[in-house]
Amino acid sequence: MTEPAKPRRGPGRPRQDEADEGPGTQERIRLAAREVFAERGYDKTSVRGVAKVAGVDPALVHHYFGSKDDLFAAAIEVTMEPALVVPAIVGEGPEGIGERLARYFLGIWENPVSRAPLLAVIRSALTHEAAAAVLRRLVLRRVLERVAADLDVPDPTFRAELAASHMIGIALLRYVVQVEPLASADPEDIVVLVAPTLQRYLTEE
Amino acid sequence: MTEPAKPRRGPGRPRQDEADEGPGTQERIRLAAREVFAERGYDKTSVRGVAKVAGVDPALVHHYFGSKDDLFAAAIEVTMEPALVVPAIVGEGPEGIGERLARYFLGIWENPVSRAPLLAVIRSALTHEAAAAVLRRLVLRRVLERVAADLDVPDPTFRAELAASHMIGIALLRYVVQVEPLASADPEDIVVLVAPTLQRYLTEE
Numbered sequence: 001m002t003e004p005a006k007p008r009r010g011p012g013r014p015r016q017d018e019a020d021e022g023p024g025t026q027e028r029i030r031l032a033a034r035e036v037f038a039e040r041g042y043d044k045t046s047v048r049g050v051a052k053v054a055g056v057d058p059a060l061v062h063h064y065f066g067s068k069d070d071l072f073a074a075a076i077e078v079t080m081e082p083a084l085v086v087p088a089i090v091g092e093g094p095e096g097i098g099e100r101l102a103r104y105f106l107g108i109w110e111n112p113v114s115r116a117p118l119l120a121v122i123r124s125a126l127t128h129e130a131a132a133a134v135l136r137r138l139v140l141r142r143v144l145e146r147v148a149a150d151l152d153v154p155d156p157t158f159r160a161e162l163a164a165s166h167m168i169g170i171a172l173l174r175y176v177v178q179v180e181p182l183a184s185a186d187p188e189d190i191v192v193l194v195a196p197t198l199q200r201y202l203t204e205e
Numbered sequence: 206m207t208e209p210a211k212p213r214r215g216p217g218r219p220r221q222d223e224a225d226e227g228p229g230t231q232e233r234i235r236l237a238a239r240e241v242f243a244e245r246g247y248d249k250t251s252v253r254g255v256a257k258v259a260g261v262d263p264a265l266v267h268h269y270f271g272s273k274d275d276l277f278a279a280a281i282e283v284t285m286e287p288a289l290v291v292p293a294i295v296g297e298g299p300e301g302i303g304e305r306l307a308r309y310f311l312g313i314w315e316n317p318v319s320r321a322p323l324l325a326v327i328r329s330a331l332t333h334e335a336a337a338a339v340l341r342r343l344v345l346r347r348v349l350e351r352v353a354a355d356l357d358v359p360d361p362t363f364r365a366e367l368a369a370s371h372m373i374g375i376a377l378l379r380y381v382v383q384v385e386p387l388a389s390a391d392p393e394d395i396v397v398l399v400a401p402t403l404q405r406y407l408t409e410e
Contacts, residue, residue, distance in 0.1 A: 125382055126328050132382050144384070161378060161387040162398060169374025173366055177330055177337050179349070182366040193367060197402045 026064050029054045033065075033075035038117040042124035042131050047071060072124070073134045079117040080143065087146040090202070094152070098199025099191060105167045106187045109175055119176065122168070151202055163201045166194065231269050234259045238270075238280035243322040247329035247336050252276060277329070278339045284322040285348065292351040295407075299357070303404025304396060310372045311392045314380055324381065327373070356407055368406045371399065 032054035036045050047068055051058040065071045089100045108114045124131035144164065148156035170190065174182050182190075237259035241250050252273055256263040270276045294305050313319045329336035349369065353361035375395065379387050387395075 123331050126331050126377075136382050136384055155386065158386050158390060158394075159398075161384055162375070162395075165374035165378045165387070166371045166402075167374070168377060169370035169372070170367070172331070172373060172377070173370045177341050179341055179366055181360065181363050182370070185363060189363075190367075193364075193406065196405070197371075200401070201398065 025054075025056060025060070029056065029061055029064060029071075030074045030078045033071045034078045034117045037072060037075045037124065038120035041120065042072065042128045045072075069130050069134055072131060073138060075117070076121055076135060076138050077142075079114070079121055080138065086143060087150065090147050090150045094203040096199075097202055098197065099195035101163065101198050101202075102167070102191045102194045103187075106170075106190060109171050110187060115175060118171070122172070122176075153201075153203065153205060159201045163198045166197060170194070230259075230261060230265070234261065234266055234269060234276075235279045235283045238276045239283045239322045242277060242280045242329065243325035246325065247277065247333045250277075274335050274339055277336060278343060280322070281326055281340060281343050282347075284319070284326055285343065291348060292355065295352050295355045299408040301404075302407055303402065304400035306368065306403050306407075307372070307396045307399045308392075311375075311395060314376050315392060320380060323376070327377070327381075358406075358408065358410060364406045368403045371402060375399070 029050065033045075033050045036050050036053055040049070045068065047061050047065075048058045050071060051061045054061070061071065065074055086101065086104070089104055090097060092100065109118065121131075121135060125135040126132070144157055144160045147160045151159060153159050170182070173179050174185075174190075234255065238250075238255045241255050241258055245254070250273065252266050252270075253263045255276055256266045259266070266276065270279055291306070291309070294309055295302060297305065314323065326336075326340060330340040331337070349362055349365045352365045356364060358364050375387070378384050379390075379395075
């Protein structure tokens with residue numbers, strides 16, 4: 001971990017400064033946004049709060065990310081970066097795609113580091129229309145349509161959404177509501193049953 | 206609609222009173238609980254607020270339903286009453302069960318009267334552990350296990366949960382996040398694709 005730069009207190013657009021510029025700073029703000037949204041939820045997150053955790057001036061956050069919703073979009077992007085690997089999984093071809101996707105998705109959720117911000121995103125989208133709109137745009141444009149582009153089925157985006165709906169529903173019952181036996185089931189037992197479903201949605205007419 | 210009884214203001218256990226006793230009053234309190242939880246969410250709902258909407262003394266609500274969580278359980282029961290029909294659907298036998306379930310479930314969500322309280326339940330469970338615990342107990346004991354009892358597959362409760370997870374995920378993406386084309390799809394187009402999945406989970410080894 002690098003030491004964050006001291007926050008500046010002055011108002012207005014920040015001075016050019018090596019410590020506060022460049023992709024490193026933007027990445028730090030994105031990671032701070034993910035952390036703050038995950039910990040405090042959508043309501044209690046502010047541009048100022050994210051700036052503080054990132055160790056930068058709030059004006060700099062505004063400069064790079066605009067509004068709170070843009071910041072939420074950035075937090076989702078960081079959270080869903082693993083999901084952007086999904087097109088690569090799809091790109092490997094139709095054979096075994098259902099199994100690869102199911103295992104990959106459960107892997108992200110089994111990892112507490114990615115689980116917390118994913119939960120925060122889902123909670124925010126369920127309780128705030130602005131957050132739902134951001135998720136809708138990102139999920140649809142950045143992931144589902146890219147997945148769909150590689151599919152050779154009718155209505156590929158619709159098919160990708162059905163597959164996504166199943167995986168999100170499993171995450172919800174397993175990690176949030178924690179119904180048994182699903183909550184304690186071996187991930188591989190879930191993969192065995194769910195893989196053929198995803199396989200059918202993504203490859204069969 | 207019957208005229209609600211005037212709220213009483215006195216503290217303590219309410220007097221015996223024809224208007225405030227019996228299953229009619231309990232049902233009125235349940236319906237009021239559903240309405241208040243759906244409108245105000247879990248946080249802002251109180252026993253007092255439900256009593257006011259039901260037109261009864263708060264002490265009577267306490268007498269019949271105990272705590273706020275018991276009241277939430279009652280609200281879920283009223284909301285999920287249609288879900289209690291599910292065992293009947295399962296009881297009709299394995300042939301076509303996937304299609305009957307998918308069509309029935311989407312029907313409940315397509316109806317705005319049942320959709321609002323269902324959404325409120327899901328939102329509350331996602332944001333409050335107490336609400337999740339109530340949902341877990343009810344979903345697991347009252348619905349999933351009754352469905353599972355009629356299934357002739359290994360791990361029937363696990364299978365029923367996988368089917369439920371898919372339907373809940375569809376509800377989430379279609380009605381809450383509203384991703385397209387899923388949000389505007391003809392319910393029958395969803396049934397056609399999802400029915401074989403549910404059929405497989407609930408009937409095939």
